[in-house]
Amino acid sequence: xxxxPFAGGLLLGxxxxxxxxxxxxxxxxxxxxxQTAQEVLIGTDKVRNPGQPFKVLNRLTxxxxxxxxxxxxxxxxxxxxxxxxxxxNLARYLxxxxxxxxxxxxxxxxxxxxxxxxxxxxxxxxxxxxxGQASNSDVLTVNLNRDYSATMVGEESIRDADNQVxxxxxxxxxxxxxAAVYLRIEYWVEKATFYPVKAKFYADSxxxxxxxxxxxxxxxxGGMRPTEAIILDEVDTNVITKMxxxxxxxxxxxxxxxxxxxxxxxxxx
Amino acid sequence: MRSALRILFHVGALCSCCGGALAxxxxxxxxxxxxILAPPDPSSAQPPRDDxxxxxxxxxxxxxxxxxxxxEVPVPPHASVKRVQRLFLDAxxxxxxxxxxxxxxxxxxxxxxxDAPAEPGNNIARHDLREGYLAWRxxxxxxxxxxxxxxxNGVAYGFNPTDYFKTNAVVDALTRDPAVLRESRxxxxxxxxxxxxxxxxxxxxYAPRLTSRQSLIDAYGGLNxxxxxxxxxxxxxxxxxxxxxxxxxxELLLYRDDKATRIGANITRSLDNQSxxxxxxxxxxxxxxxxxxxxxxxxxGDLPGTASAISIGDTNKTFKNDLAIGWTRTNEYKxxxxxxxxxxxxxxxxxxxxxxxxxxxxxxxxSAAVRSALYYARDYASLRQxxxxxxxxxxxxxxxxxxxxxxxxxxxxxINPDDRSFFAQASFDYRxxxxxxxxxxxxxxxxxxxxxxxSVLTYRSVLIAYSxxx
Numbered sequence: 140x141x142x143x144p145f146a147g148g149l150l151l152g153x154x155x156x157x158x159x160x161x162x163x164x165x166x167x168x169x170x171x172x173x174q175t176a177q178e179v180l181i182g183t184d185k186v187r188n189p190g191q192p193f194k195v196l197n198r199l200t201x202x203x204x205x206x207x208x209x210x211x212x213x214x215x216x217x218x219x220x221x222x223x224x225x226x227x228n229l230a231r232y233l234x235x236x237x238x239x240x241x242x243x244x245x246x247x248x249x250x251x252x253x254x255x256x257x258x259x260x261x262x263x264x265x266x267x268x269x270x271g272q273a274s275n276s277d278v279l280t281v282n283l284n285r286d287y288s289a290t291m292v293g294e295e296s297i298r299d300a301d302n303q304v305x306x307x308x309x310x311x312x313x314x315x316x317x318a319a320v321y322l323r324i325e326y327w328v329e330k331a332t333f334y335p336v337k338a339k340f341y342a343d344s345x346x347x348x349x350x351x352x353x354x355x356x357x358x359x360x361g362g363m364r365p366t367e368a369i370i371l372d373e374v375d376t377n378v379i380t381k382m383x384x385x386x387x388x389x390x391x392x393x394x395x396x397x398x399x400x401x402x403x404x405x406x407x408x
Numbered sequence: 409m410r411s412a413l414r415i416l417f418h419v420g421a422l423c424s425c426c427g428g429a430l431a432x433x434x435x436x437x438x439x440x441x442x443x444i445l446a447p448p449d450p451s452s453a454q455p456p457r458d459d460x461x462x463x464x465x466x467x468x469x470x471x472x473x474x475x476x477x478x479x480e481v482p483v484p485p486h487a488s489v490k491r492v493q494r495l496f497l498d499a500x501x502x503x504x505x506x507x508x509x510x511x512x513x514x515x516x517x518x519x520x521x522x523d524a525p526a527e528p529g530n531n532i533a534r535h536d537l538r539e540g541y542l543a544w545r546x547x548x549x550x551x552x553x554x555x556x557x558x559x560x561n562g563v564a565y566g567f568n569p570t571d572y573f574k575t576n577a578v579v580d581a582l583t584r585d586p587a588v589l590r591e592s593r594x595x596x597x598x599x600x601x602x603x604x605x606x607x608x609x610x611x612x613x614y615a616p617r618l619t620s621r622q623s624l625i626d627a628y629g630g631l632n633x634x635x636x637x638x639x640x641x642x643x644x645x646x647x648x649x650x651x652x653x654x655x656x657x658x659e660l661l662l663y664r665d666d667k668a669t670r671i672g673a674n675i676t677r678s679l680d681n682q683s684x685x686x687x688x689x690x691x692x693x694x695x696x697x698x699x700x701x702x703x704x705x706x707x708x709g710d711l712p713g714t715a716s717a718i719s720i721g722d723t724n725k726t727f728k729n730d731l732a733i734g735w736t737r738t739n740e741y742k743x744x745x746x747x748x749x750x751x752x753x754x755x756x757x758x759x760x761x762x763x764x765x766x767x768x769x770x771x772x773x774x775s776a777a778v779r780s781a782l783y784y785a786r787d788y789a790s791l792r793q794x795x796x797x798x799x800x801x802x803x804x805x806x807x808x809x810x811x812x813x814x815x816x817x818x819x820x821x822x823i824n825p826d827d828r829s830f831f832a833q834a835s836f837d838y839r840x841x842x843x844x845x846x847x848x849x850x851x852x853x854x855x856x857x858x859x860x861x862x863s864v865l866t867y868r869s870v871l872i873a874y875s876x877x878x
Contacts, residue, residue: 203813205441209842223654235842237877239463240500247654249678255500255514256463257590258539258558262676264684264738298437300445318654320681337436342740343681350436354445369440374740375813379440383448393606395549399657400602400609400649404551406504 176289179308182333183326184284188226189360192218192392195384202379211235214407218392223247224285225318227397231405242402247318253402260399283326286319287312297327299336300352300369306330321348335365347373359387462501469494469582469873476867480857481768481779483865491523508546514539514558516592518580534629536579539595549604558595559613561647561661562688563674566802566822567750567795569690569730570672572645572663575792576624576637582871583849584833585820589793596638608650608657615643617666622708624784624791641666661690668692683737691729696721697754697796701788702781715781718767721760728753734802742809748802755789755798758826765858797824797860814839829855829862845875
């Protein structure tokens with residue numbers, strides 16, 4: 140696929156500037172922090188991810204120019220795969236009416252989408268998984284430690300979504316396994332609590348895809364967890380998505396639910 | 409054809425190039441308006457109910473069809489322009505009867521009017537029962553269902569060799585996009601059982617013969633179940649898949665009907681983050697497409713017995729393969745491209761095409777009955793959703809959030825690589841809100857008069873559809 144020369148040059152220039160800046164910072168801090176970066180990642184994974192299978196309702200509201208335009212609600216069933224240590228998500232659309240009954244299964248690198256109107260399950264690529272609003276679910280339930288190698292960029296004081304200053308570790312994560320959906324993620328973790336504060340997700344081209352802020356930490360399933368994420372679309376910067384998580388419920392989820400053949404049978408209980 | 413291909417690819421290239429500007433300069437958190445950060449409204453905290461999921465919408469879809477007058481193989485006199493007005497109510501709903509039992513209904517009530525200059529208008533009102541069945545779920549992954557069920561198999565996009573229940577099941581095709589066609593097809597009356605395991609699944613079904621009628625000709629109104637489309641033969645299917653690794657779960661199928669047995673397989677595999685490869689194959693003993701079509705038409709009474717004297721292609725029943733191999737790629741600008749090679753061994757070879765045109769033009773065969781049989785074979789392939797030509801190239805491009813957030817552009821092409829004729833369709837789908845949607849479809853058959861798509865009666869069509877979700 141071609142790129143317009145100007146856009147391509149601008150992108151390349153920005154990438155180079157970022158790389159140089161990153162390299163400088165990394166060299167200065169790697170010696171002091173390389174042993175702890177992965178531990179920080181493990182700590183923040185524990186905050187985001189309940190260690191047990193669970194169900195949660197995820198309401199996504201899309202704002203354009205600050206105004207709510209459309210929303211959807213999905214029920215998500217999450218469970219860690221024993222063989223990979225990674226979350227698998229099975230989701231069913233509950234609203235709007237147009238999408239009711241549609242379902243998707245995210246399992247490692249593959250995703251199946253089921254539409255009851257055509258009674259068809261269609262396999263889509265990991266990249267497609269990154270594009271839909273509902274697939275933003277993976278900003279919450281993803282075991283970063285399993286698939287990413289973390290480098291400590293440094294300690295930074297940043298403002299969170301509510302404009303509060305947080306003292307954070309700034310991590311740079313690079314894909315370390317084929318199962319990693321993003322090539323690179325920047326992550327900011329609050330030092331005192333291991334709460335995730337902010338994350339920036341990149342496409343394979345190096346282009347930022349989305350920026351997430353985590354907030355409204357509440358006691359859910361045995362730990363303080365974010366119940367809201369504000370996602371800024373970096374491709375269409377006019378778009379912001381608010382994800383609200385509610386109704387956390389620990390439950391036994393049979394393995395067979397993560398078979399694509401199960402998609403037509405999933406019902407929200 | 410080259411120019412159309414160029415346009416299709418240029419649209420794709422353009423999609424990749426203008427994805428939007430980057431916003432580096434602004435402090436990132438400051439981009440979040442305060443209104444978004446407000447606490448959630450307690451009244452909206454009530455989760456939607458899922459005990460009676462229903463999707464109901466109303467659609468109006470007028471279509472203008474321009475027909476060819478200069479066909480190489482003539483058809484009876486016809487209008488150059490035809491107008492079709494459609495209004496339909498589409499509903500899909502499910503009732504949970506008990507914890508393990510549900511009733512499912514899916515159907516469409518249609519009202520049509522077909523107009524052509526100097527021809528009387530033709531009004532049709534019809535209800536299509538797509539699905540109506542009882543579904544039971546047991547413990548430990550066992551499922552059973554009985555009634556009219558839409559069973560769809562296959563992983564390919566353009567041609568699905570293993571989708572054995574697709575034949576003659578599509579009613580009122582508003583589009584040639586296979587992804588959308590599946591939404592307007594009738595299910596088959598059957599009983600079906602399925603067991604889903606932790607690392608695979610097995611299912612079996614039986615669809616009985618419920619009518620002795622077999623026909624491609626339809627002039628039904630009212631509440632007719634159109635059983636001749638779905639249950640004109642006894643059919644069995646056994647299907648299973650197993651996870652061989654985390655990204656590889658091949659599926660095998662065994663199908664049998666009153667005439668033949670077929671076996672099939674489906675596989676998919678990720679190539680990288682953006683690309684997926686898929687292959688779908690099916691094989692079984694059958695005659696050439698033309699011979700099968702003529703036999704079907706003569707046996708069912710659509711064609712006179714004299715049509716059996718016409719032969720094109722393989723008249724013997726031999727093992728023939730159907731294969732679709734494709735590649736799909738999505739980039740970060742929400743552009744998805746499918747490239748698929750389809751092979752239908754029973755379809756027309758170049759020699760078969762030469763004979764088809766020769767029979768249609770050369771006396772003494774140049775009679776209305778012969779021409780009727782020749783076109784019948786083409787309709788047969790179309791209604792069975794099988795390629796007419798032996799080799800076919802399928803291209804599809806979809807760009808979500810094209811230029812504006814809620815606009816989806818899609819283009820598809822079916823190309824005959826032998827004569828370089830093609831069918832192309834472009835669609836513009838704009839979601840005005842959660843409840844309102846508007847679509848524009850433009851389709852065209854292009855090619856020389858003695859080519860596959862250059863000899864299709866419909867030259868061009870334009871359709872506008874407005875949908876309202878209740």
